[in-house]
Amino acid sequence: xxxxxxxxxxxxxxxxxxxxxxxxxxxxxxxxxxxxxxxxxxxxxxxxxxxxxxxxxxxxxxxxxxxxxxxxxxxxxxxxxxxxxxxxxxxxxxxxxxxxxxxxxxxxxxxxxxxxxxxxxxxxxxxxxxxxxxxxxxxxxxxxxxxxxxxxxxxxxxxxxxxxxxxxxxxxxxxxxxxxxxxxxxxxxxxxxxxxxxxxxxxxxxxxxxxxxxxxxxxxxxxxxxxxxxxxxxxxxxxxxxxxxxxxxxxxxxxxxxxxxxxxxxxxxxxxxxxxxxxxxxxxxxxxx
Numbered sequence: 001x002x003x004x005x006x007x008x009x010x011x012x013x014x015x016x017x018x019x020x021x022x023x024x025x026x027x028x029x030x031x032x033x034x035x036x037x038x039x040x041x042x043x044x045x046x047x048x049x050x051x052x053x054x055x056x057x058x059x060x061x062x063x064x065x066x067x068x069x070x071x072x073x074x075x076x077x078x079x080x081x082x083x084x085x086x087x088x089x090x091x092x093x094x095x096x097x098x099x100x101x102x103x104x105x106x107x108x109x110x111x112x113x114x115x116x117x118x119x120x121x122x123x124x125x126x127x128x129x130x131x132x133x134x135x136x137x138x139x140x141x142x143x144x145x146x147x148x149x150x151x152x153x154x155x156x157x158x159x160x161x162x163x164x165x166x167x168x169x170x171x172x173x174x175x176x177x178x179x180x181x182x183x184x185x186x187x188x189x190x191x192x193x194x195x196x197x198x199x200x201x202x203x204x205x206x207x208x209x210x211x212x213x214x215x216x217x218x219x220x221x222x223x224x225x226x227x228x229x230x231x232x233x234x235x236x237x238x239x240x241x242x243x244x245x246x247x248x249x250x251x252x253x254x255x256x257x258x259x260x261x262x263x264x265x266x267x268x269x270x271x272x273x274x275x276x277x278x279x280x281x282x283x284x285x286x287x288x289x
Contacts, residue, residue, distance in 0.1 A: 012200075013198075014197070014280075015040070015194055015197050017037050017069070017071070017072050017074070017194070018065075019070060022036070023064065024197075026054070030060060031060045031061075033053045035049060038248050041153060041248055041249025041250075042247070042249065044152070044156075069127060069193055070127060071191055071192060072191055072192050073122045073125050073191060074248065077118065077120075077121060077251070078118075078120040078189055078191070078251045079116055079118055080165055080252070081231070081254055082116075083255065084114065084231050084254060084255030085224065085256060085257035114231055114239055117180070118180075119165065119188070120184065120189035124184070125191055126190050126284065127190065127192040127193060128280075128281070129193075131187065131284060132166050132190050132284045133186060133187030135168050135185055136289050138171055138182075140168065141166065141168050141266045142166075142169055143166055143210065143274070144256035145210040145258050146162075146255060147208065147226065147279070148163035148191060148251050149236075149251065149254060151241075151250045151252060152249050153245075153249050155246075157237060160195065160198065160276075161279065162192065162193075162276050162282035163191050163253045164190040164284060165188075166183075166187070166190075167183055190284045192282050202226060205227060206226045206278060206279075207224075207275075207277045209221070209223045212260070212266070212272055213270065213273070214267060215269070219264070219270075223258065224257035225257075228257045229257070268286050268287065268288040269288070271283065271286075272285070
């Protein structure tokens with residue numbers, strides 16, 4: 001099964017889901033696309049399908065009205081990979097040591113089979129500029145800045161976006177079996193603002209940064225690069241699609257290499273800013289519980 005996008009005559013394009021339909025930004029202009037969002041993910045070759053549909057839906061625009069943006073997800077499922085960076089391995093071991101689960105994460109980090117788990121259906125996903133949530137029954141909550149793969153129904157990596165995998169570390173640390181409760185709840189996942197559709201894989205030196213602001217002051221900042229990602233995107237996709245089908249495509253969050261210190265927890269009103277070089281900037285605030 002081919003996992004990587006074939007070469008195209010065009011460079012990277014930005015794909016946005018808006019209230020008026022799908023738009024592609026190419027060479028500074030925004031082109032309507034005569035495809036639904038799900039049509040793109042269902043195509044055998046999403047990039048070529050986008051190219052063929054560009055211009056068929058009407059004239060191009062010179063600007064994007066950000067108030068029209070929707071989260072970049074239709075009927076896709078969002079899955080996530082864990083313990084893919086050494087920093088996440090260390091943090092997961094620390095939080096779960098008292099429950100006897102610390103060694104599990106060391107074994108996962110070294111194992112051939114990755115940790116993969118369901119993260120969100122579309123109704124639990126918010127876009128850039130919208131509010132993420134922290135659980136009412138959690139005391140220790142953090143954002144996780146992640147590169148997210150856009151996958152076609154056939155398992156082709158055709159694009160990338162920025163993701164925030166919200167996590168309740170105290171719940172997961174109490175018992176590793178509580179992972180779904182720590183990770184899966186309304187407002188626990190943010191994606192956006194759009195997709196970078198590219199014929200080339202991202203460079204390993206691609207920088208990822210996380211900044212958290214509180215009442216006008218920066219209270220945390222951290223950075224990493226894709227060079228710290230232990231597993232290749234293609235290998236993660238192969239395991240995800242090995243025994244599961246995704247008729248409308250899927251998103252796969254690739255894990256985080258940036259973890260705030262143990263004494264840090266999010267508060268209502270915090271602003272979370274995640275930047276991935278060449279992909280985009282995702283900004284969310286934390287909702288009042």
